[in-house]
Amino acid sequence: xxxxxxxxxxxxxxxxxxxxxxxxxxxxxxxxxxxxxxxxxxxxxxxxxxxxxxxxxxxxxxxxxxxxxxxxxxxxxxxxxxxxxxxxxxxxxxxxxxxxxxxxxxxxxxxxxxxxxxxxxxxxxxxxxxxxxxxxxxxxxxxxxxxxxxxxxxxxxxxxxxxxxxxxxxxxxxxxxxxxxxxxxxxxxxxxxxxxxxxxxxxxxxxxxxxxxxxxxxxxxxxxxxxxxxxxxxxxxxxxxxxxxxxxxxxxxxxxxxxxxxxxxxxxxxxxxxxxxxxxxxxxxxxxxxxxxxxxxxxxxxxxxxxxxxxxxxxxxxxxxxxxxxxxxxxxxxxxxxxxxxxxxxxxxxxxxxxxxxxxxxxxxxxxxxxxxxxxxxxxxxxxxxxxxxxxxxxxxxxxxxxxxxxxxxxxxxxxxxxxxxxxxxxxxxxxxxxxxxxxxxxxxxxxxxxxxxxxxxxxxxxxxxxxxxxxxxxxxxxxxxxxxxxxxxxxxxxxxxxxxxxxxxxxxxxxxxxxxxxxxxxxxxxxxxxxxxxxxxxxxxxxxxxxxxxxxxxxxxxxxxxxxxxxxxxxxxxxxxxxxxxxxxxxxxxxxxxxxxxxxxxxxxxxxxx
Amino acid sequence: xxxxxxxxxxxxxxxxxxxxxxxxxxxxxxxxxxxxxxxxxxxxxxxxxxxxxxxxxxxxxxxxxxxxxxxxxxxxxxxxxxxxxxxxxxxxxxxxxxxxxxxxxxxxxxxxxxxxxxxxxxxxxxxxxxxxxxxxxxxxxxxxxxxxxxxxxxxxxxxxxxxxxxxxxxxxxxxxxxxxxxxxxxxxxxxxxxxxxxxxxxxxxxxxxxxxxxxxxxxxxxxxxxxxxxxxxxxxxxxxxxxxxxxxxxxxxxxxxxxxxxxxxxxxxxxxxxxxxxxxxxxxxxxxxxxxxxxxxxxxxxxxxxxxxxxxxxxxxxxxxxxxxxxxxxxxxxxxxxxxxx
Numbered sequence: 001x002x003x004x005x006x007x008x009x010x011x012x013x014x015x016x017x018x019x020x021x022x023x024x025x026x027x028x029x030x031x032x033x034x035x036x037x038x039x040x041x042x043x044x045x046x047x048x049x050x051x052x053x054x055x056x057x058x059x060x061x062x063x064x065x066x067x068x069x070x071x072x073x074x075x076x077x078x079x080x081x082x083x084x085x086x087x088x089x090x091x092x093x094x095x096x097x098x099x100x101x102x103x104x105x106x107x108x109x110x111x112x113x114x115x116x117x118x119x120x121x122x123x124x125x126x127x128x129x130x131x132x133x134x135x136x137x138x139x140x141x142x143x144x145x146x147x148x149x150x151x152x153x154x155x156x157x158x159x160x161x162x163x164x165x166x167x168x169x170x171x172x173x174x175x176x177x178x179x180x181x182x183x184x185x186x187x188x189x190x191x192x193x194x195x196x197x198x199x200x201x202x203x204x205x206x207x208x209x210x211x212x213x214x215x216x217x218x219x220x221x222x223x224x225x226x227x228x229x230x231x232x233x234x235x236x237x238x239x240x241x242x243x244x245x246x247x248x249x250x251x252x253x254x255x256x257x258x259x260x261x262x263x264x265x266x267x268x269x270x271x272x273x274x275x276x277x278x279x280x281x282x283x284x285x286x287x288x289x290x291x292x293x294x295x296x297x298x299x300x301x302x303x304x305x306x307x308x309x310x311x312x313x314x315x316x317x318x319x320x321x322x323x324x325x326x327x328x329x330x331x332x333x334x335x336x337x338x339x340x341x342x343x344x345x346x347x348x349x350x351x352x353x354x355x356x357x358x359x360x361x362x363x364x365x366x367x368x369x370x371x372x373x374x375x376x377x378x379x380x381x382x383x384x385x386x387x388x389x390x391x392x393x394x395x396x397x398x399x400x401x402x403x404x405x406x407x408x409x410x411x412x413x414x415x416x417x418x419x420x421x422x423x424x425x426x427x428x429x430x431x432x433x434x435x436x437x438x439x440x441x442x443x444x445x446x447x448x449x450x451x452x453x454x455x456x457x458x459x460x461x462x463x464x465x466x467x468x469x470x471x472x473x474x475x476x477x478x479x480x481x482x483x484x485x486x487x488x489x490x491x492x493x494x495x496x497x498x499x500x501x502x503x504x505x506x507x508x509x510x511x512x513x514x515x516x517x518x519x520x521x522x523x524x525x526x527x528x529x530x531x532x533x534x535x536x537x538x539x540x541x542x543x544x545x546x547x548x549x550x551x552x553x554x555x556x557x558x559x560x561x562x563x564x565x566x567x568x569x570x571x572x573x574x575x576x577x578x579x580x581x582x583x584x585x586x587x588x589x590x591x592x593x594x595x596x597x598x599x600x601x602x603x604x605x606x607x608x609x610x611x
Numbered sequence: 612x613x614x615x616x617x618x619x620x621x622x623x624x625x626x627x628x629x630x631x632x633x634x635x636x637x638x639x640x641x642x643x644x645x646x647x648x649x650x651x652x653x654x655x656x657x658x659x660x661x662x663x664x665x666x667x668x669x670x671x672x673x674x675x676x677x678x679x680x681x682x683x684x685x686x687x688x689x690x691x692x693x694x695x696x697x698x699x700x701x702x703x704x705x706x707x708x709x710x711x712x713x714x715x716x717x718x719x720x721x722x723x724x725x726x727x728x729x730x731x732x733x734x735x736x737x738x739x740x741x742x743x744x745x746x747x748x749x750x751x752x753x754x755x756x757x758x759x760x761x762x763x764x765x766x767x768x769x770x771x772x773x774x775x776x777x778x779x780x781x782x783x784x785x786x787x788x789x790x791x792x793x794x795x796x797x798x799x800x801x802x803x804x805x806x807x808x809x810x811x812x813x814x815x816x817x818x819x820x821x822x823x824x825x826x827x828x829x830x831x832x833x834x835x836x837x838x839x840x841x842x843x844x845x846x847x848x849x850x851x852x853x854x855x856x857x858x859x860x861x862x863x864x865x866x867x868x869x870x871x872x873x874x875x876x877x878x879x880x881x882x883x884x885x886x887x888x889x890x891x892x893x894x895x896x897x898x899x900x901x902x903x904x905x906x907x908x909x910x911x912x913x914x915x916x917x918x919x920x921x922x923x924x925x926x927x928x929x930x931x932x933x934x935x936x937x938x939x940x941x942x943x944x945x946x947x948x949x950x951x952x953x
């Protein structure tokens with residue numbers, strides 16, 4: 001897919017337009033979520049943005065593992081020691097005031113980094129409350145979040161996505177698509193000056209809201225950002241009044257990428273019959289965004305639109321242009337249950353957040369040597385040194401040695417102690433095959449819900465794997481959100497074969513992942529043990545069950561605690577053998593109603609207590 | 612700092628606004644927990660409300676915003692020990708709204724040794740933290756469900772006792788810290804521990820409005836505010852003034868509002884029926900109803916007020932099945948229906 005190809009394909013023109021819009025008012029629009037892998041295309045885009053921003057505006061890169069101190073500012077150690085009083089250091093955010101920060105690998109950014117960015121975007125000031133400093137620095141900054149998530153990975157956190165007006169996907173573009181010099185810096189400067197004067201009637205905002213609703217965009221912030229983008233677009237194109245084409249730009253760049261459903265438009269077919277030229281005009285507008293054409297053509301287009309389609313409700317026309325801009329692959333993803341909700345809600349699940357969690361929460365400081373890899377607690381060290389300064393200075397004067405203003409001795413060193421809390425992740429592996437479904441999938445679901453409730457009380461993470469048909473599927477990556485766990489459990493359909501080995505393998509893979517992150521996994525397997533699909537997807541009970549036992553042995557070797565809940569109508573030898581291979585608890589479920597089942601699960605030893 | 616959005620111009624979110632007003636009228640109601648979607652104007656509403664509160668008199672130079680009009684035990688040590696409050700100079704300051712930024716360290720929150728004075732003058736002095744600054748105002752914690760548990764514990768403890776006791780680094784300090792704790796968060800990103808839930812006085816759930824007209828109105832208001840905040844604030848100043856007067860009068864009248872015995876009994880029966888633990892639910896229910904009656908200009912609490920505040924006062928206290936999504940509000944309403952209509 002490249003350039004101005006099929007209708008609906010994203011165009012480089014739009015991406016370039018987003019850069020220009022962002023350059024006009026970065027803080028006002030929040031910024032850009034830039035999806036795509038590092039490479040020449042992304043570099044070109046970033047270069048363009050850099051070229052368009054005023055020379056005085058800073059453009060700083062925030063690395064993935066930026067420390068909080070560097071981000072917000074804090075105590076400057078060297079200066080503090082030599083000056084003998086706390087000397088603050090400005091953080092990256094305060095230094096970037098009036099400009100743009102580029103957040104690298106934003107999809108992996110720590111949750112606290114995102115929270116700080118969001119706070120600065122919301123209130124236009126950096127609030128510092130750490131290291132004994134309290135300070136507020138005004139800072140209007142725009143954020144460019146580089147989202148390098150692969151398909152299937154978790155994307156950018158909704159905390160940030162919601163606040164960034166422009167979502168640009170660079171993945172469809174190759175280096176050959178990059179053309180179109182677009183707007184120059186002079187044009188941007190003029191647009192900046194014009195922006196406060198741009199008028200917009202109430203109708204425009206109403207229409208953008210209607211489009212947002214039709215596309216299933218729930219957040220009101222998105223609507224507001226769309227309104228702002230429409231204004232900036234008008235300013236960029238040299239108008240002092242927002243017109244149709246600006247609304248289309250706003251809908252295309254702000255609302256379309258956020259769409260969670262495909263709107264029902266009744267008009268197009270009719271339009272195609274009665275009004276063919278205009279339909280073509282609308283398409284054209286979508287394909288060649290105003291940025292690519294310059295202001296005259298855009299204005300003409302708008303005039304044409306306005307003249308030709310007067311009979312049609314205005315919302316519909318904006319909506320049509322928007323729908324045309326929704327990339328086809330997005331349409332494919334948008335099933336009834338397949339909205340972005342299913343995509344990661346838990347931000348920064350990987351990387352930094354995990355690591356910082358593993359460090360545990362600080363539980364006080366103690367005297368110690370920081371060289372042994374411990375973390376020096378600067379504040380506590382200085383506090384320890386403070387009462388002695390007068391004495392030491394006097395002593396130093398006696399000895400005739402000058403030295404720094406603050407005399408820190410080895411005894412003063414304080415290191416931060418962290419209390420590690422190994423986090424438990426309970427992995428539910430649910431057999432959703434036909435045989436189970438026939439028997440008691442619903443009751444098994446009830447049992448899982450009960451166990452979930454227990455995990456909730458213990459603040460455990462839960463993950464959910466289901467297997468049916470030919471394969472196993474990770475329905476829910478480890479999360480602490482019960483709402484999500486419950487939702488994915490409820491949506492679990494039943495039927496098909498029993499690929500037991502695949503299910504256990506998937507559990508083993510997840511166990512490995514959790515262990516590598518430093519967590520403590522435990523596995524609860526709900527099955528009747530009647531495997532009939534082997535790893536290759538072939539039928540055959542014997543083979544399938546033998547493989548399942550192999551998989552179970554492999555899982556046992558990871559050292560994970562496990563429990564098998566037998567969901568067959570009568571206790572079945574297979575499930576018990578499986579539990580044996582896992583060296584896990586075996587819990588046959590009596591054929592009973594859900595409440596009795598729940599009691600059974602409750603009375604059974606929780607996985608954590610099992611050995 | 613940007614100009615706060617006018618409180619009366621906030622469209623919808625009536626339950627949240629009411630809960631904030633009630634908490635502002637009577638601090639003893641306890642904090643407000645706002646759970647729900649993003650971008651529903653939680654933070655905006657709190658700032659707007661604080662801007663509406665009448666400016667307060669404080670003892671000049673007191674870092675804890677001590678009120679010159681109160682009795683001695685309610686003052687900080689410096690104000691108690693020094694001059695008599697009547698003799699001290701006073702000044703008026705706006706009601707503080709303190710944001711607790713995610714990642715704030717414990718020493719900044721509860722206060723710690725003043726490093727500068729320790730280093731330069733070798734003095735052991737206490738440097739007040741955020742809790743001191745929030746005294747008599749609002750403490751807002753966004754994403755309270757993501758805050759470190761030990762900080763939340765400390766905060767709730769202070770919020771409940773109205774006093775911050777610091778024992779660290781050889782310091783032994785206690786100072787008053789009465790504030791309205793407002794926590795917000797999104798349950799999709801992790802729940803709050805049940806034992807913390809119940810420490811909040813009121814809880815409200817906010818949803819993004821679904822109907823087009825409301826959404827358009829919100830966006831247009833916000834847009835108008837951004838275009839010309841001074842003009843927008845002026846346009847709403849009369850309505851804001853009404854709310855301000857109502858709030859001030861309600862605070863004055865509060866102690867005179869009666870709670871008739873039948874209403875107390877009804878509150879107790881409601882709590883029993885819902886099986887809430889402890890007396891905190893009942894107390895909050897009655898206090899909130901009294902604050903509401905005061906806001907409405909009534910001399911005594913009636914069933915009507917009880918009914919209106921019951922969902923926010925009780926819904927987070929039910930011994931709940933954490934997986935029951937629809938649950939709490941419906942259960943409170945059902946119990947209300949059974950009690951009142953019987």
